[in-house]
Amino acid sequence: MALAEMEKVLRNDEGIRLVLDLLRQRYGERLVTGHSVREQHAHSTSYIPPQLPDAVFAPRTVEEVQEVVRMCAEHRVPVIPFGTGSSLEGHVNAPGGGISLDLMNMNRILSVNAEDLDCTVEPGVTREDLNHYLRDTGLFFPIDPGANASLGGMASTRASGTNAVRYGTMRDNVVNLQAVMPDGRLITTARRARKTSAGYDLTRLLVGAEGTLGVITALTLKLYGIPQAISGGVCPFPDVETACQAVITTIQMGVPVARIEFVNALAMKAINAYSDLSYPESPCLFVEFHGSDAGVKEQAETFGEIAEEFGGGPFQWTSVAEERTRLWKARHNAYWACVALRPGTRGLSTDVCVPISRLAECIVETEADIAREGLMATVLGHVGDGNFHVLVLMDMEDPKEIEQAEAFVARLNKRALAMDGTCTGEHGIGQGKMRFLEEELGDAVDVMRAVKEAIDPLNIMNPGKIVGARRI
Amino acid sequence: MALAEMEKVLRNDEGIRLVLDLLRQRYGERLVTGHSVREQHAHSTSYIPPQLPDAVFAPRTVEEVQEVVRMCAEHRVPVIPFGTGSSLEGHVNAPGGGISLDLMNMNRILSVNAEDLDCTVEPGVTREDLNHYLRDTGLFFPIDPGANASLGGMASTRASGTNAVRYGTMRDNVVNLQAVMPDGRLITTARRARKTSAGYDLTRLLVGAEGTLGVITALTLKLYGIPQAISGGVCPFPDVETACQAVITTIQMGVPVARIEFVNALAMKAINAYSDLSYPESPCLFVEFHGSDAGVKEQAETFGEIAEEFGGGPFQWTSVAEERTRLWKARHNAYWACVALRPGTRGLSTDVCVPISRLAECIVETEADIAREGLMATVLGHVGDGNFHVLVLMDMEDPKEIEQAEAFVARLNKRALAMDGTCTGEHGIGQGKMRFLEEELGDAVDVMRAVKEAIDPLNIMNPGKIVGARRI
Numbered sequence: 001m002a003l004a005e006m007e008k009v010l011r012n013d014e015g016i017r018l019v020l021d022l023l024r025q026r027y028g029e030r031l032v033t034g035h036s037v038r039e040q041h042a043h044s045t046s047y048i049p050p051q052l053p054d055a056v057f058a059p060r061t062v063e064e065v066q067e068v069v070r071m072c073a074e075h076r077v078p079v080i081p082f083g084t085g086s087s088l089e090g091h092v093n094a095p096g097g098g099i100s101l102d103l104m105n106m107n108r109i110l111s112v113n114a115e116d117l118d119c120t121v122e123p124g125v126t127r128e129d130l131n132h133y134l135r136d137t138g139l140f141f142p143i144d145p146g147a148n149a150s151l152g153g154m155a156s157t158r159a160s161g162t163n164a165v166r167y168g169t170m171r172d173n174v175v176n177l178q179a180v181m182p183d184g185r186l187i188t189t190a191r192r193a194r195k196t197s198a199g200y201d202l203t204r205l206l207v208g209a210e211g212t213l214g215v216i217t218a219l220t221l222k223l224y225g226i227p228q229a230i231s232g233g234v235c236p237f238p239d240v241e242t243a244c245q246a247v248i249t250t251i252q253m254g255v256p257v258a259r260i261e262f263v264n265a266l267a268m269k270a271i272n273a274y275s276d277l278s279y280p281e282s283p284c285l286f287v288e289f290h291g292s293d294a295g296v297k298e299q300a301e302t303f304g305e306i307a308e309e310f311g312g313g314p315f316q317w318t319s320v321a322e323e324r325t326r327l328w329k330a331r332h333n334a335y336w337a338c339v340a341l342r343p344g345t346r347g348l349s350t351d352v353c354v355p356i357s358r359l360a361e362c363i364v365e366t367e368a369d370i371a372r373e374g375l376m377a378t379v380l381g382h383v384g385d386g387n388f389h390v391l392v393l394m395d396m397e398d399p400k401e402i403e404q405a406e407a408f409v410a411r412l413n414k415r416a417l418a419m420d421g422t423c424t425g426e427h428g429i430g431q432g433k434m435r436f437l438e439e440e441l442g443d444a445v446d447v448m449r450a451v452k453e454a455i456d457p458l459n460i461m462n463p464g465k466i467v468g469a470r471r472i
Numbered sequence: 473m474a475l476a477e478m479e480k481v482l483r484n485d486e487g488i489r490l491v492l493d494l495l496r497q498r499y500g501e502r503l504v505t506g507h508s509v510r511e512q513h514a515h516s517t518s519y520i521p522p523q524l525p526d527a528v529f530a531p532r533t534v535e536e537v538q539e540v541v542r543m544c545a546e547h548r549v550p551v552i553p554f555g556t557g558s559s560l561e562g563h564v565n566a567p568g569g570g571i572s573l574d575l576m577n578m579n580r581i582l583s584v585n586a587e588d589l590d591c592t593v594e595p596g597v598t599r600e601d602l603n604h605y606l607r608d609t610g611l612f613f614p615i616d617p618g619a620n621a622s623l624g625g626m627a628s629t630r631a632s633g634t635n636a637v638r639y640g641t642m643r644d645n646v647v648n649l650q651a652v653m654p655d656g657r658l659i660t661t662a663r664r665a666r667k668t669s670a671g672y673d674l675t676r677l678l679v680g681a682e683g684t685l686g687v688i689t690a691l692t693l694k695l696y697g698i699p700q701a702i703s704g705g706v707c708p709f710p711d712v713e714t715a716c717q718a719v720i721t722t723i724q725m726g727v728p729v730a731r732i733e734f735v736n737a738l739a740m741k742a743i744n745a746y747s748d749l750s751y752p753e754s755p756c757l758f759v760e761f762h763g764s765d766a767g768v769k770e771q772a773e774t775f776g777e778i779a780e781e782f783g784g785g786p787f788q789w790t791s792v793a794e795e796r797t798r799l800w801k802a803r804h805n806a807y808w809a810c811v812a813l814r815p816g817t818r819g820l821s822t823d824v825c826v827p828i829s830r831l832a833e834c835i836v837e838t839e840a841d842i843a844r845e846g847l848m849a850t851v852l853g854h855v856g857d858g859n860f861h862v863l864v865l866m867d868m869e870d871p872k873e874i875e876q877a878e879a880f881v882a883r884l885n886k887r888a889l890a891m892d893g894t895c896t897g898e899h900g901i902g903q904g905k906m907r908f909l910e911e912e913l914g915d916a917v918d919v920m921r922a923v924k925e926a927i928d929p930l931n932i933m934n935p936g937k938i939v940g941a942r943r944i
Contacts, residue, residue: 115720115829116858158669169667171676172644187916193825195641195857196894197630197680199901199909199938200920204643204676208669225726248587254697254763256728291726294770353665357587385667386588422668429671437671444659447927448672454926455919466671 009096009464015075016054016097022071023057023099032056041082041092041100046432047348047394047402048090053080053100060105062178062186062217069215070184072099072460080462081211083153084126086145088349089430091157091210095464101215103152109133110218118175118192120220123152130221139223142167145426146332152216157428158208162331165251165384166258166290167224169426170207177206178218182456192220205451210428211462213455231296232259232288232324233317235307236280240264240367242310243283244360247383249306251356255299260384261286264367266341267334267378267391274337275330285312285383286331288324338378338391345376345393350409352416353387353425362419363388366412373408387425414439429466437466481568481936487547488526488569494543495529495571504528513554513564513572518904519820519866519874520562525552525572532577534650534658534689541687542656544571544932552934553683555625556598558617560821561902563629563682567936573687575624581605582690590647590664592692595624602693611695614639617898618804624688629900630680634803637723637856638730638762639696641898642679649678650690654928664692677923682900683934685927703768704731704760704796705789707779708752712736712839714782715755716832719855721778723828727771732856733758736839738813739806739850739863746809747802757784757855758803760796810850810863817848817865822881824888825859825897834891835860838884845880859897886911901938909938 023031032038033055042050059065072079078098085092094100107124114137121130128148130141145154145161153159155177160169167173176190189202206213237243240262247260262285263271269281285307289299296319304315318324330337339347354362363379370377370390381388390412392405413423413436423429423436438445449467452459495503504510505527514522531537544551550570557564566572579596586609593602600620602613617626617633625631627649632641639645648662661674678685709715712734719732734757735743741753757779761771768791776787790796802809811819826834835851842849842862853860862884864877885895885908895901895908910917921939924931 113827113829115724116827117724118827158673160667164667168644171673172640181919185915185918187919188913189916191889191894191912192827192892193858193888193894193897194828195632195636195825195854195859195897197896197898197900198894198905198912199680199917200685200923201630201643201673201676201680202916202919204673205923208671208673213672225724227726252587252589252697254699292770295767298764298766353667355585355588355590355664356666357585382667386665387667416665417663420664422663422665422670424669425665425667426669428669433670440663440670441660443657444661444674445671446657447653447659447674450926451672451677451923454922 008468011096012076015077018075019071019077019099020055023055023068027057030057038100041085041102042094043085046088046090047406048093048431051093051095053094054097056100056102058102058105062180065101065180065215065217066184066186068099068101069180069182073183073458076458076460078460078463079215081156081215083123083150083156084148086147086149087153087157087430088427089432091428091430091465093431103150106217112137114139116192117223118220119223120218121151122218123150123216125151127151127154134223138226140226141221141223143170143173146335151219151221155207155216155219156209156211158426160382160426162259162261162382164382165260166256171204173222174203174207175220175222177203177216179206179214179216181214182458182461186217208428210430210465212452212465213461227290229293229296229319230288230290230324231300231317231319232327233300233315234279234327235285235287235312235315236282237284237307237310237312238282240283240363241360242312243285244363244383246285246307246310246312248356250303251384253302255302256291257287257299257303257384258290259286259288261331262381262383262388263331263334264379267338267380270337270341270378271330271334274340275333277330286327334380335391339393342376342393344395346396348392348394348405349389350412351387351389351425351427352412352421352423353385354416354419354421356386358419358421359383359386362415362421365415366390369408369411373404375404375408385425386421431465434466434468480940483568484548487549490547491543491549491571492527495527495540499529502529510572513557513574514566515557518560518562519878520565520904523565523567525566526569528572528574530574530577534652537573537652537687537689538656538658540571540573541652541654545655545930548930548932550932550935551687553628553687555595555622556620558619558621559625559629559902560899561904563900563902563937565903575622578689584609586611588664589695590692591695592690593623594690595622595688597623599623599626606695610698612698613693613695615642615645618807623691623693627679627688627691628681628683630898632854632898634731634733634854636854637732638728643676645694646675646679647692647694649675649688651678651686651688653686654930654933658689680900682902682937684924684937685933699762701765701768701791702760702762702796703772703789703791704799705772705787706751706799707757707759707784707787708754709756709779709782709784710754712755712835713832714784715757716835716855718757718779718782718784720828722775723856725774727774728763729759729771729775729856730762731758731760733803734853734855734860735803735806736851739810739852742809742813742850743802743806746812747805749802758799806852807863811865814848814865816867818868820864820866820877821861822884823859823861823897823899824884824893824895825857826888826891826893828858830891830893831855831858834887834893837887838862841880841883845876847876847880857897858893903937906938906940
């Protein structure tokens with residue numbers, strides 16, 4: 001599938017050779033061309049085969065980013081921005097070779113403005129680094145995609161995760177960006193005011209652009225006060241429909257739930273086995289509430305009543321930090337727990353997102369599809385947003401299994417699209433979902449392509465992703 | 473100032489004549505060319521002189537929009553999308569003439585999805601129409617810029633208003649858009665899922681584009697459950713600084729305030745006189761809380777304590793609907809109350825937005841500037857976002873007063889920019905703020921211009937706004 005797209009990125013051997021020579025002269029051993037490092041920078045957690053860059057360079061300053069980008073522009077060589085490499089759809093692959101620009105050394109926290117509830121960071125700072133740094137300020141950055149991703153990468157893929165239902169996604173939490181554009185110019189997309197109507201929203205254009213429009217070199221992010229109190233717990237349901245109905249009612253009633261995560265029966269079984277727990281092995285919701293002491297109690301009680309109304313429960317909740325941590329650790333380890341269901345296999349993680357009214361239907365049909373195909377796959381989801389993941393366990397040595405998983409993913413995406421949903425709620429398009437993007441948005445993809453061509457006419461910025469390489 | 477920009481939009485008399493003939497043949501008297509109607513469609517609440525379109529046409533269907541846009545594209549004639557005309561910076565002026573596309577007849581509510589908390593509407597639906605329609609559903613659409621603006625216009629100007637601090641702006645509340653692009657093609661920017669990582673964020677690109685990239689023909693908007701309880705009140709402060717400190721502390725503590733509005737001493741005086749009230753005539757905060765019965769009580773009490781800590785108060789609050797309505801009516805009528813301070817004058821309303829830590833400083837300096845210049849001007853603000861308005865009362869017959877007001881606005885904008893703020897928090901750029909946009913974002917404006925040229929290469933969509941007409 002995506003291979004057909006990738007092939008369209010032509011390799012410019014002559015330009016690559018020139019740029020490698022120039023960078024080696026300029027930076028010596030800082031230009032890394034060893035195979036293992038290049039391989040690390042092309043890894044993909046999907047079934048998409050890795051495509052190695054020709055070299056990896058880790059700039060230390062904005063000026064170095066500008067220099068590399070200008071050099072690559074002059075010689076028509078791809079630049080692939082790289083954070084921690086935890087993206088899932090081939091985002092960091094190098095279909096036309098080129099330079100992987102690893103931003104790990106640009107990892108300074110430039111400022112924290114407690115009064116404004118914001119901070120400005122370099123793109124290589126990870127979300128855990130940031131929260132560690134903030135620990136004495138009473139503030140935190142909530143977006144949590146699971147992996148300890150870099151904040152530049154999270155912005156680039158419009159990441160979200162468990163608590164987007166309360167705090168939004170990266171789209172909502174980036175105040176402004178500083179970016180090196182494909183011609184080497186440095187721009188700042190907005191000032192530090194919380195709200196602006198000043199021209200086109202370039203911040204939101206770069207958030208989710210997956211490095212195809214420029215290299216993010218700094219970001220200002222919204223911060224939040226650590227809630228006075230947090231309560232949370234696990235609530236079992238008789239089936240998927242009742243769990244989803246409880247979610248819809250909770251949201252409709254305006255309960256400001258901070259996380260509301262669906263875990264299907266097989267995933268619950270995996271979590272119990274992996275973390276030595278004894279939760280009911282039926283569809284469950286993991287929920288968390290943030291607020292005042294009285295507030296989180298009220299929220300938890302309201303949720304418990306809603307769950308009961310739909311035949312769910314008992315909802316066991318706690319405000320004790322250690323117990324909550326154990327619970328969310330189990331949820332966060334779900335990936336490894338699920339992979340352990342079938343040792344020796346690799347998990348293909350894919351995501352879709354549908355209007356919440358169609359969520360139960362979409363999950364039920366997907367579970368039926370899994371059963372029909374005899375696949376080993378779990379379903380987990382940030383269901384407050386209508387977003388869920390399927391983790392398919394594949395034997396990577398068996399081409400038939402890979403083909404079967406690919407066909408399943410295609411059906412899952414078509415199912416979500418038929419329900420007015422999207423082919424990706426938070427993973428992004430990368431290479432893996434390009435064909436679904438076309439199906440999802442039709443002519444709008446041509447508008448995206450026009451924007452790409454206007455901003456990156458030479459197609460050097462992470463080519464072959466999102467809108468592909470056509471017409472260029 | 474902006475005149476220099478406007479002059480750059482050249483008038484294509486030949487094309488305009490052709491399009492008028494074609495539209496008259498096709499639509500007869502539905503094409504309106506009378507002076508008074510054209511004047512209504514070019515009005516501006518600023519000091520920017522009106523520039524009339526050559527005709528006004530009110531399409532009834534998407535197909536009619538497409539037909540007009542295609543005709544205008546073929547003959548290089550400007551198309552100026554028009555909602556209710558309540559924008560403030562010359563957004564609907566026609567510097568190169570052309571067709572004002574009045575969307576008032578596209579005013580159907582296409583669907584309400586209560587389970588998904590969203591609705592899809594045509595662009596001519598006003599926010600009051602929508603909320604009236606929703607009254608029996610328990611849902612509401614919160615964004616309230618004051619005027620009963622059209623939702624298409626509100627999206628186009630990235631409008632917000634009093635409760636953006638809680639519910640966000642139009643940027644945050646548009647799920648997707650359907651738009652006719654400058655070549656006549658119809659696109660949909662996203663599906664109806666709440667969250668998506670599928671490609672460039674065209675929704676956010678069109679929100680705030682002020683009709684310069686296409687004509688919005690439908691929008692899906694987020695809805696919210698009407699809160700179980702609402703409390704609110706007015707709290708006086710000894711000065712601007714203490715009022716702002718109370719705002720900062722309230723936000724930092726995570727009190728989910730729904731509105732927090734600053735009204736300066738002169739504006740309080742105006743409100744008292746206009747609405748026959750007897751509030752203290754010192755800087756005040758008008759606040760409102762949404763939540764459960766217990767929640768809004770807790771929030772109001774917490775806010776009262778914070779206000780007291782900074783020497784403010786007494787904070788008199790109520791949960792009684794009638795009393796709250798009276799209070800917010802007084803706030804909403806503030807524009808008329810202020811204009812009544814100096815009968816026979818016109819109010820020039822301008823807005824800036826700064827990081828909240830700089831808000832007190834910015835307001836204090838602005839009040840000093842007003843005093844120094846001997847202007848009659850009030851200050852009101854959505855201060856939870858750092859956004860405030862100045863209403864300058866000008867004698868429109870006196871060119872010196874207009875010049876003085878213009879110079880004041882320029883200083884206000886420079887002041888906000890020097891504090892890392894923006895030249896507009898919610899009014900938009902239009903014609904009036906083009907030169908401040910350049911100052912605010914520098915090279916980023918070139919990127920905006922590249923996007924404009926890529927999407928509207930003929931520069932027919934609302935030309936001479938935001939990025940101007942240069943290079944085209």
